[in-house]
Amino acid sequence: MVDTSATIADVTVTPVAFRDPPLLNTVGVHEPYALRTVVEVTTDGGVSGIGETYGGTLHLERLRRAAAELVGMDVWSLHDLIARTTRALGTDTPGGDGMSGMVTGSSTVDRVMSPFDVACLDIQGKLVGRPVSDLLGGAVRPAVPYSAYLFYKWAAHPGQEDDDWGAALDPAGLVEQARRMIDEYGFSSVKLKGGVFPPDEEIAAIRALREAFPGLPLRLDPNAAWSVETSLRVARELDGVLQYLEDPTEGVEGMAAVAGGTPTPLATNMCVVSFDDLAPAVERKAVGIVLSDHHFWGGLRRCGQLSAIADTFGLGLSMHSNSHLGISLAAMTHLAAATPRLTYACDTHWPWKRPDEDVVDTTPLRFTEGSVAVPTAPGLGVELDRDALARLHRQYLDCGLRDRDDTGYMRRFEPSFPTETPRW
Ligand SMILES: O=C([O-])C(=O)C[C@H](O)[C@@H](O)C(=O)[O-]
Numbered sequence: 001m002v003d004t005s006a007t008i009a010d011v012t013v014t015p016v017a018f019r020d021p022p023l024l025n026t027v028g029v030h031e032p033y034a035l036r037t038v039v040e041v042t043t044d045g046g047v048s049g050i051g052e053t054y055g056g057t058l059h060l061e062r063l064r065r066a067a068a069e070l071v072g073m074d075v076w077s078l079h080d081l082i083a084r085t086t087r088a089l090g091t092d093t094p095g096g097d098g099m100s101g102m103v104t105g106s107s108t109v110d111r112v113m114s115p116f117d118v119a120c121l122d123i124q125g126k127l128v129g130r131p132v133s134d135l136l137g138g139a140v141r142p143a144v145p146y147s148a149y150l151f152y153k154w155a156a157h158p159g160q161e162d163d164d165w166g167a168a169l170d171p172a173g174l175v176e177q178a179r180r181m182i183d184e185y186g187f188s189s190v191k192l193k194g195g196v197f198p199p200d201e202e203i204a205a206i207r208a209l210r211e212a213f214p215g216l217p218l219r220l221d222p223n224a225a226w227s228v229e230t231s232l233r234v235a236r237e238l239d240g241v242l243q244y245l246e247d248p249t250e251g252v253e254g255m256a257a258v259a260g261g262t263p264t265p266l267a268t269n270m271c272v273v274s275f276d277d278l279a280p281a282v283e284r285k286a287v288g289i290v291l292s293d294h295h296f297w298g299g300l301r302r303c304g305q306l307s308a309i310a311d312t313f314g315l316g317l318s319m320h321s322n323s324h325l326g327i328s329l330a331a332m333t334h335l336a337a338a339t340p341r342l343t344y345a346c347d348t349h350w351p352w353k354r355p356d357e358d359v360v361d362t363t364p365l366r367f368t369e370g371s372v373a374v375p376t377a378p379g380l381g382v383e384l385d386r387d388a389l390a391r392l393h394r395q396y397l398d399c400g401l402r403d404r405d406d407t408g409y410m411r412r413f414e415p416s417f418p419t420e421t422p423r424w
């Protein structure tokens with residue numbers, strides 16, 4: 001019999017930074033670099049696996065504490081991973097979510113264990129010679145569709161030359177951005193990051209997108225920038241136009257009030273971000289679709305548990321993203337492929353990342369007709385490029401950024417940028 005036993009002998013945790021355009025959202029604007037952390041887990045037999053997560057200071061410190069606790073762990077034991085992460089972290093204090101204030105309620109233990117779960121699955125796949133999707137129950141689709149993720153954006157970071165996407169500050173600019181993204185990647189769903197301009201301007205943008213791309217499902221996500229009344233008005237005006245409306249307003253109660261007043265399905269990656277959030281949201285009928293995100297929900301196997309709960313209570317599943325590298329894209333693709341209930345095209349920030357900046361060779365992650373084929377090599381199907389990791393770590397050290405702060409960056413250029421919620 002083949003020996004598949006493996007104990008963790010070493011864990012490295014490396015913060016990295018990669019260039020990011022000035023993408024606007026309701027809390028501000030993306031800084032010139034996005035921060036991530038790459039973890040590499042190596043077994044006593046010399047097999048290694050990788051994972052990727054957020055990059056802020058507190059999260060990084062917690063990852064390092066957890067990493068030290070994992071040495072000696074059996075790579076097959078999810079329960080021991082939970083126990084050891086919990087032990088390393090002590091109490092589940094808030095903060096360190098890396099979302100610039102947009103999402104604050106996720107579970108610290110789940111967030112911290114997530115990249116290690118991915119790395120352990122990568123190792124398991126290599127040990128048994130199967131792709132990660134097989135370890136998650138098997139792929140139910142050969143390729144995973146992603147959506148075009150549109151952002152209002154400036155032409156350039158202040159003081160820098162225009163980036164090659166240019167500005168998108170009105171409906172025409174967004175239609176042009178969508179056209180390029182669809183031409184280059186083949187996406188067949190479109191999401192607009194809203195909450196940036198007054199709602200009527202964003203309604204006009206959605207109408208322009210509807211006219212330009214008549215058959216494509218459209219989504220709008222203002223990250224809870226609106227009151228219940230504003231949300232209901234926007235939902236009424238866009239009735240029949242949106243596939244779903246994502247986080248129009250804050251909290252389960254607010255979302256329940258909006259959900260009760262519109263036939264448009266509501267989705268969330270803000271008011272349901274941990275297992276503790278599910279019961280109240282189901283009870284209040286606050287959301288129809290949960291945007292799963294393995295970085296919040298404890299990794300790929302915990303997302304399988306979320307999927308079972310979604311099955312039980314008839315919730316739809318989609319997938320949330322943040323600025324990310326190829327390890328996360330591979331992990332998201334395996335997970336989405338092996339989640340039958342995940343029937344919506346997943347979010348991805350991929351087009352906003354420069355193709356020459358990654359920590360893995362991204363060849364296995366090419367987009368065809370808006371989808372990424374599920375990698376078939378053992379494990380995640382992507383390999384760490386150590387030179388590239390060193391380069392992006394150097395960039396992290398040099399760039400000076402240590403925590404994502406969209407609001408602070410925006411206030412350097414617009415000192416009176418508002419932070420009250422709801423904004424409209
Ligand atoms: O769906 C979402 O809420 C997101 O994608 C959150 C992100 O942080 C997004 O707002 C961003 O990148 O600015």
Ligand SMILES: [Mg+2]
Nearest residue numbers: 221246247269
């Ligand atoms: Mg969202």
